């Protein structure tokens with residue numbers, strides 16, 4: 001099957017640090033791929049290349065088989081890629097609706113349609129069943145979990161083909177995490193492809209069809225979750241050791 | 251004003267925010283009222299005379315024109331130290347163009363002169379903004395350089411000579427002889443302002459109610475709207491209360507005050523109702539978030555500095571026209587009054603927070619202090635001392651205010 005996303009041989013250095021070294025990764029429609037690795041492995045850097053936040057030094061990106069040049073966050077969005085960043089990327093001084101619609105405001109006769117945005121924001125937050133009492137407050141008033149839900153709402157409001165989630169549930173309580181996991185399943189059923197970065201093995205095995213493990217800016221391997229055990233994945237992350245399925249293939 | 255900007259409402263739980271009022275604006279209005287009363291007592295009733303208030307409005311115009319752009323610059327975590335020099339340089343160029351280049355009796359002269367000043371100011375601002383945005387040189391340094399360059403430039407245009415004999419049509423921009431619009435146009439402007447406030451407040455209230463969005467209590471809305479209406483009435487009375495000498499003919503609103511009102515209205519609209527304004531605040535709150543949301547933050551920065559330059563050019567026209575001559579020292583230290591006005595008005599130096607109505611009140615507060623000191627016979631050295639102290643106190647208030655705020 002034609003992959004929805006294919007990143008081929010991506011490299012990226014910051015000064016002397018080689019954060020990505022010839023990384024290749026792919027994603028099918030309706031597939032959830034877990035992106036795993038130790039801290040500093042290069043996961044966030046890789047997805048930021050896809051979301052247009054960074055431009056790669058070398059490598060190619062294909063969407064449904066066609067090569068695309070992603071030169072800015074805007075061009076990534078225009079290709080139907082939505083991203084929830086690890087640091088959330090919220091403007092703390094703006095209210096909830098302003099953040100959800102940042103860069104893609106609803107206009108009416110050329111000026112901002114604040115009321116409409118507030119109504120739509122309410123709808124999408126209700127879908128996540130988050131409790132945010134006053135949408136007119138600047139978002140620094142809210143807890144880490146509430147802010148995370150706002151960032152998630154922003155990504156799902158704009159009906160993505162590809163959704164990138166960089167540790168989306170890191171600050172969430174059990175109930176909200178369950179809500180987000182439910183959401184991931186729903187989006188997957190709608191055919192959205194999802195990259196999920198997480199350190200929670202349990203969630204990864206629950207949600208992901210496949211895991212891709214990175215270490216020191218390189219891909220260790222990629223395999224179906226049903227073919228590996230949690231211990232094998234941990235070994236991939238910590239020691240960079242390939243699991244049995246991949247060794248058998250070789 | 252009836253609605254705070256998205257960001258000027260930082261404290262959440264208190265009475266003011268529950269009533270959706272901007273506590274800082276109310277505090278400023280009260281401060282200005284107290285200052286006015288004190289000066290009025292000390293000057294034995296002269297300060298609050300119609301004539302003095304009318305003059306005060308003219309004295310506020312130059313800073314009032316520039317301060318709205320300074321709010322945007324500071325909201326974006328930058329500063330512009332060069333505006334006094336841009337004011338002087340553009341003023342000098344306009345004086346030369348008006349008196350020596352364009353034919354003095356041509357009807358288009360004044361407008362063409364103004365256009366030259368605004369375009370020149372805009373180009374200078376965009377140039378400095380590009381240094382900040384694309385070359386990543388701190389705005390403090392770029393505009394400090396600009397402060398020297400354009401002050402030097404103002405001298406070089408005429409080797410330091412003062413350029414006099416500006417056309418009467420150009421001097422209208424300064425509000426001198428023939429520089430007021432008369433009683434009836436002033437009333438028309440007042441009526442437009444009133445109609446706008448009433449229609450806007452009522453329709454906003456009803457629309458939010460219809461859409462089931464939270465509103466402030468009805469009685470608060472009535473008081474806020476009522477006070478605004480009174481304020482506009484009082485303002486129009488003052489504008490029309492000042493008569494031409496030995497007649498009963500009202501002068502009406504001075505042209506520079508009209509210019510200040512128009513620019514402020516335009517800038518308030520930009521901040522509240524356009525994407526551009528929204529992006530400025532988003533950038534101030536979190537530059538990286540703005541970039542990741544797909545906003546062209548470099549262009550945004552350049553345009554904001556360009557607007558600052560245009561308004562410095564506009565203030566240059568007002569001041570030069572008011573003096574009736576171009577001098578190379580016009581606008582010296584204006585940047586400090588403007589920055590002080592913005593900060594007093596609640597624009598936070600840490601970025602992301604600021605309101606144009608607040609800055610406008612800040613400008614009024616500064617010019618009230620100066621005007622009062624002049625009335626009481628203190629010389630310009632004392633005015634500088636007071637201005638400096640007020641700036642420091644304003645920043646101190648900002649620091650204290652931000653301490654209670656998570657970041």
Ligand SMILES: Nc1ncnc2c1ncn2[C@@H]1O[C@H](COP(=O)(O)OP(=O)(O)OP(=O)(O)O)[C@@H](O)[C@H]1O
Pocket residue numbers: 014017019037038039040041042043044045046086
């Ligand atoms: N903007 C940057 N400038 C310099 N170095 C960077 C930058 N972004 C990432 N790096 C470096 O790239 C490497 C990979 O970082 P990255 O954030 O991708 O790791 P990660 O896998 O997401 O880790 P974590 O699990 O902690 O989020 C690190 O060594 C980091 O220091």
Ligand SMILES: [Mg+2]
Pocket residue numbers: 043044045086166
């Ligand atoms: Mg990361």
